[in-house]
Amino acid sequence: MDTFDSKDFRAALGQFITGVTVVTTLDPAGQPVGLTANSFNAVSLTPPMVLWSLDKKSSSLQSFMEGDRFAINILSDAQRDVAMRFATRGVDRFAGIDILEGRTGLPLIEHCAAHFECRTVHRYEGGDHIIFVGEVLTCKRYVNEPLGFHAGQFVQLERVAA
Structure with missing residues (x-):
């Protein structure tokens, strides 16, 4: 079996x-908290998770960990600075970011490609991370192109006919 280190x-x-x-x-004081993440994935369509x-x-x-809700803001190609x-x-x-209040009261970033407001239903230990699973309470898709990430760099997506 090949060996590899964390950099590999x-x-x-x-x-x-x-x-x-x-x-x-x-x-807990009602102040917004947020962070960039690319560890996002769909889990289930029914129920939406x-x-x-x-x-x-x-x-x-x-x-x-203390909250029972989170929002996923899928950034648009024009939001590299936000990322x-x-x-x-x-x-x-x-500071300086256009924020909307979502239907559940969560802070949503304007000009995204999509938003998901979720209720946390599971938290799992996953090595050096905690995995959060949420039931989607509301979502909205916009016409903005999504921001991509590959090999440590932002990438612009190009649509190709199937």
Whole structure:
């Protein structure tokens, strides 16, 4: 069996093209919390469920562990700056960002490709991450092209006829 280290593993994972999301919630004081994540996936159509994961060392972990809801904001191609802002530590991530209040009261980022507001139904240990599974309470799709990520870089998607 071949051996590999964490750098090899991360590089191999980077070969999978993903979308880019910002996951948001409210902390116990009602203040918005958010972070960039590309660990997003559909779980079930009936009932509608999605998942994402968060590093156990994240400063945002406690808010997501204590809260019972989260929102997935699928970023549009025009939101690379938003992705970088929500991936940066020690800054006010919401400063200068256009925010909507979702139907469930969660902060939603404007100009996205899609939004999902979810109720947390499961939390699982997954190595150095916590996996959050949510039942989708409401979702909306927009006409904006999604932001892609591949091999450590943002990518622009090109539509090709099937």
